[in-house]
Amino acid sequence: MSAVLEVAELSTAILTATGARPVVRGVSFAVAAGETLAIVGESGSGKTLTALSVMGLLPDGARVTGGSVRLGDRDLLGLGARERRAVRGAELAMIYQDPTTALNPLMRVGAQVRETLRAHGRSAEAARGRTLEALDEVGLPNPERIARAFPHQLSGGMRQRVVIAIAVSTRPRLLIADEPTTALDVTVQQQILALVDRLRADHGMGVIWITHDLGVVARIAQRTLVMYAGRAVEVGRTADLYRAPQHPYTAGLLGSVPPARGTQRPPLAQIGGQPPDPGALPPGCPFRPRCPQARDRCAATEPPLLARPPQQAACWVPVPEWSRAC
Amino acid sequence: MTGKEIRSRVGGTLLTLLGVSVVVFIVLRALPGDAITAKLGTESGVLDHAQRQALEHYYGIDQPLLAQYFGWLRAVLSGNLGVSADSGQSVTSMLAAALPVTVELAVLATLLGAPAGVFLGVLAAARPGRPRDIGVQGAALLGLAIPEFVLGSVLVAVLASAFGYFPNAGAFVPLTESVSANLGQMIYPAAVLAVAFAAIVMRTTRSAYLEMARADFVRTAQGKGLAPSRVRLRHVLHNAGIPILTIIGIQFGYLLGGTVIVEQIFALPGVGRLLLNAILNHDYAVVQSTVLVIAAIFVLVNLVVDLLYRVLDPRVRIS
Numbered sequence: 001m002s003a004v005l006e007v008a009e010l011s012t013a014i015l016t017a018t019g020a021r022p023v024v025r026g027v028s029f030a031v032a033a034g035e036t037l038a039i040v041g042e043s044g045s046g047k048t049l050t051a052l053s054v055m056g057l058l059p060d061g062a063r064v065t066g067g068s069v070r071l072g073d074r075d076l077l078g079l080g081a082r083e084r085r086a087v088r089g090a091e092l093a094m095i096y097q098d099p100t101t102a103l104n105p106l107m108r109v110g111a112q113v114r115e116t117l118r119a120h121g122r123s124a125e126a127a128r129g130r131t132l133e134a135l136d137e138v139g140l141p142n143p144e145r146i147a148r149a150f151p152h153q154l155s156g157g158m159r160q161r162v163v164i165a166i167a168v169s170t171r172p173r174l175l176i177a178d179e180p181t182t183a184l185d186v187t188v189q190q191q192i193l194a195l196v197d198r199l200r201a202d203h204g205m206g207v208i209w210i211t212h213d214l215g216v217v218a219r220i221a222q223r224t225l226v227m228y229a230g231r232a233v234e235v236g237r238t239a240d241l242y243r244a245p246q247h248p249y250t251a252g253l254l255g256s257v258p259p260a261r262g263t264q265r266p267p268l269a270q271i272g273g274q275p276p277d278p279g280a281l282p283p284g285c286p287f288r289p290r291c292p293q294a295r296d297r298c299a300a301t302e303p304p305l306l307a308r309p310p311q312q313a314a315c316w317v318p319v320p321e322w323s324r325a326c
Numbered sequence: 327m328t329g330k331e332i333r334s335r336v337g338g339t340l341l342t343l344l345g346v347s348v349v350v351f352i353v354l355r356a357l358p359g360d361a362i363t364a365k366l367g368t369e370s371g372v373l374d375h376a377q378r379q380a381l382e383h384y385y386g387i388d389q390p391l392l393a394q395y396f397g398w399l400r401a402v403l404s405g406n407l408g409v410s411a412d413s414g415q416s417v418t419s420m421l422a423a424a425l426p427v428t429v430e431l432a433v434l435a436t437l438l439g440a441p442a443g444v445f446l447g448v449l450a451a452a453r454p455g456r457p458r459d460i461g462v463q464g465a466a467l468l469g470l471a472i473p474e475f476v477l478g479s480v481l482v483a484v485l486a487s488a489f490g491y492f493p494n495a496g497a498f499v500p501l502t503e504s505v506s507a508n509l510g511q512m513i514y515p516a517a518v519l520a521v522a523f524a525a526i527v528m529r530t531t532r533s534a535y536l537e538m539a540r541a542d543f544v545r546t547a548q549g550k551g552l553a554p555s556r557v558r559l560r561h562v563l564h565n566a567g568i569p570i571l572t573i574i575g576i577q578f579g580y581l582l583g584g585t586v587i588v589e590q591i592f593a594l595p596g597v598g599r600l601l602l603n604a605i606l607n608h609d610y611a612v613v614q615s616t617v618l619v620i621a622a623i624f625v626l627v628n629l630v631v632d633l634l635y636r637v638l639d640p641r642v643r644i645s
Contacts, residue, residue, distance in 0.1 A: 057548055089551030101542035104561050105641060115560070116550040150640040166550065 003030040003070075004173045004206035005054070005092075010067035012046075012053045014278075020065065021279040023049050025230040027067075028305075031174060031206040036197070038221035038238065039210045040253065042275050046230040047210045051176045054208075055094055056084050071174070090120040093167035094176040095196075098183045099159035103151040109135075110147025113166050120170055134169035135162070139195060157188035161195070168199055174206040175199075181216065193220060214253055218242060226250045229276050229286035236311020244320060246313035248291050285316070293317050335632075339625050346621040347402075350614050351395050359608055360387055365411070385411055387610075398614060407619070408611030410604070417615045420600060425619075428589070428596035430501055430508075432581035434516035439523025440574045446524065447531025447570075448563060454536060462528065469525035478518045478591040485514065498595050515592040519585060523577050530573040534566035541565065567638050575631035579624040 010027045013020035024046045031037045039047045052058050054069050056076065069076040071091060076084060096102040104112060110131050117127035135143035138161040151159055160180060167175055177196060181189035197220050200207045209221055217224055217238060224241050226234040226249065234247040245251040252271035273290040276282060282289055284299040291298065295317055303314045362381050363370045373381070382388035389397070401408060407417035450462035485491045499507040538544065539562050547561040584598030597616065604612035635642045 055549060057545055085551045085553070087551070089549060094549045096542060096546065098542060102546045104543040104547065104565070106564055106639060107560075115552060115556070119550060119552045119556075152641050163546070166546070 002033060004033050004072070005031045005208075006068075006070040007050075007054065008068045008070070010050065010053055010069060011065045012049050012058065012062060013065045014062045016061075016279075022065075023062070023230050023278050024053060027225075027227070027230075027232050029225050029232065029235065031208060033173070033206055034200060034204040035223065036200060036207040036209055036221045038217040038224045039208060039227060040212065040214060040217055040224060041227035042212060044275050044278070045227040046278070047227050048178055050227070051094065051178055051208065051210055055092060055176060056088060057094070086120070089116050089172075090170045091173050092176070093170065093172040093174075094178065095160070095163050095167050095180045097179045099156055099163050099180075100151075100183070102163050103159055105151055107150075108147065109149050109151060109154070109162050112162070113147070113169050116166050117169055130169055131165075134165040137168065137199070138162075138165045139191075140165070156184055157191065160184060160188075160192055164192070164195065164199070168203070168205070171203060172205065174208065176208045176210070178210045179212070182211075182213075189216075196220075226253070229281060230278055231286070231314060232305055233287065233315070234311060234313040235305065240310045246308040246311060246318040246320070247287075247315045248293060248319055249287050250313070251319045252290075285314075293322055335629065339629070342625055343618065343621055347399065347614070347618055348395075350617045351391075351398070354608075354610055354613055355391065357608070360385075362387075363608070365607070385610075398611075402615060402618065407615035410609050410612050412604070412607045412609045412612070417612050420612065421597070421616060421619060424595055424597045424600040426500070427498070427594055428582060428584050428598065430512060431516055431519065431585060431589070431594065431596060432578055434512055435519035435523055435581055436574065436578050438516055439520035439577075440527055442520065443524040443527025444531050444563075444570060447528040448535055448558065450528065451532045451535035451539065452558065459532075463532070466525040466528045469521045472521070474518055474522070474585075474587045475591065477521060478515065478588055481514055481518060482591060498593070511592070511594070515585075515588045515594060518588055518591075519581060523581075526577060527570065527573055531566065531570050534569040535562055538562045538565045564638075568635060571631060571634055571638065575627055575634075579627040582623050582627065583620040 007030070008028045010024055011022065012024035013022045015021075027046070027050055029037060029039075039050065041047045049058070049062065052062075053064050054076070058064070064077060067077070071087065074087075076087060076092075079087070103109070110128075113131040113134055114127045117130050118124065122130060131147060132143040135146050140146045140158060140161050146154070146158070146162070151162070154162065163180070175196070180196070181192050184192060193216060196207060196209075199205060207220075209216070211217060221238045223236065224234075224238045225232050226241070226247065228247075228249050234241065234245065234250045236246075241250060242254065245254055249271070255271075271290055276286050276289070283302075285291070285294070285302050288294045288298045297316050301316075303316045305312045305314045308315075308318050362373070362378065362385065366373070370378075379388065386394065386397070398408065407421070409416050410420060413420075446462050446466070450459040453459050482492075499511060501508045541562075543565075544557060544561050547557045552560075582597075584596055584601055586598035586602050588594075589596040589598040590602065597620065601613065601616050601620075603609075604616065
C-alpha cells in the first residue's frame, strides 16, 4: 500500500512572550490509501495540533518548527501560501468536533458546499451538480431541499453530514476527522462513524481519526498512534495494541474502557494525576510522574520510540515486562 | 414578523413615545422663565397683573398643567403639531422645511462615515496588534476626542483662508433647487459628522470582526482552501454584520435628531437649529412637537434596523 501522507519528525510550538512552548515534539507517522489511522490521547496531548499542522490551519501564535509533511511527492511545509491553499480542501480535508459551530450560520448549506468546489476550479454549474451529489453521498435525504436550508434548520447529525459533504465533495486523498462524534448523540455517533468508514472504503481515501475514545478506535482504525505530551508514545496495529499494550499509558487508557467479553483485562485500572503542562515537562519520561512502574532510568532520559514487536513504544519498561518483574 | 410580534413592537413604540411626551412637557415647564419672558425679555417685568393674565391666556399657559398636556396630546393625535408662539408659523410647516436639511445631512454623513468605518475596522482587525491596527485605533480615538465645534470651526477657517471659500456665506440652497450648489454646502458639515461616525463604526467593526474571526466556521472556511479575501468578507465580516448594522442605525438615528453644533457652525436651517432657537425662545409648542417627532423618527429607524436583521440573519427570520 502506498502512503498518501507521510509525516516525519513533525514539531510544532506555541510562541509565547517567554519563548516557544513545544506542543508537538517529533511525531512521525504515515497513512496509506484506504487506511484509517487513529490518533489517541487526552486533551492537551497535541493530537489536534498535529492535525492542524498537517492542514496548515494552526491558530495565530502556533508554528511548525521542524519536520516534514509529505502528501504524495510534495512536502507541504515547503509550499507557499497559495499552493498550500490549493491542496487544502481539495486533496486534504478536515471535519470537526462540533457541527453546530463548524458551519457558517448565515449561509445556505448548498452554498457552503459549493464554495469549496468553486475554490478548486469547478465551474458554477459543475459545482452545483456535485454539491447535490455530495449531499446525497453522505446520506442526506432530499439534497435539493437540504441545499436550500440554513444550518440552524438541521439536526446535529445532519449538520455533521453536511460538514462531511463539504470535506468529501472534492474527493480528497486524505480526510482528517477531529473527534467528529463527540458532540453527537450515541446513536448518531454510530451512523457518522459508519458513514466515514464507508466513504473511506468506497473512494480509497486515507483517514486520520482523532479521538480520546478507544471504543471508536477499535471499530474503525487499522492502526493506532497514542500521543502523550506532544509525542507518539505507542504506534502499531490496533489489534496488537489492544491485545498487548506496551506503553503503560496505553494500558491505562485501555483500562479505562470496559473490556469486551473474552479479552484479557489490562493491568492498570485507571491513570492517576494530570497530563503535564507542555511548557514545564518533567525531565526524563513525561509520563513518569503518573507511571506505576517508573524506574531511575525513566527520570534520567526520555525514551525514544523503540521497537516493541509487533508495535513500537516509547518506554524503557514496557508493560509485558512488569508481570515478569513482579 | 408574526402578528403578535408586530403588535408588541408597535405597543412598545407607542409607550416609548408617550413617555417622551411626558418628559419633554415637564422639563420644558421646569425651565426658568416662560413664553412671556422669552418674548418680552426684561420688559415682561413691567406688565401689570391684567396684562400678564391676558398674555398667559393668549399663550395657553394659564390652564392647569394636565389640561395643557392633554390639550397638546389631543392636537398632536389629530395631526396638529401646534403653532409657534414666536413666529406664528405652524410647527408642521417649520418641520417640513427643517427636516429635509437634517435628513440629507444625516444620510450624507452616514454614506461617508459608515463605509469608511467598516473599511478601517476590517483593516485594523485583519492584523490585530500590528502597527496598522494601532495606527487605525489611534486615528479613531482622535476622531472621537476632537469635538465637532473644533473640527467644524477649523474646517471653516481652513476653507476660508486657504481657498477663499465660505461654506456658510450665502443663503442655504435646498437640494431641490440646485443639486451641485446644495452638495457644495452640505459636504463639509457632513464630513465633520462623518469623522466621529466612522470612528465609532470602526471600533464596533473591529471588535465584532475579531470575535467572529475566532469562530469555528472561519476555520472550516480556511480548511476549504478559500482565498483569504473571501474568508474575510463572506464569512467573518458577514457574521459581524449585526453589531455593525446596529451601531450604524443608532448613529443615523442620532443624526436625524438634529446636529445642533454643526448646523449652527455651517448655518444650516435643520432640525437642530430649529430646536435650539425654540428652546431659547421658550417656544413650547415647537420644542414639544419637534422632540416628539425626533423621538418618533428615532424609534422608526430602530424598527427598520430590526427588520434589516431579518434580511441579514436567517436565524431571526424564523420564529
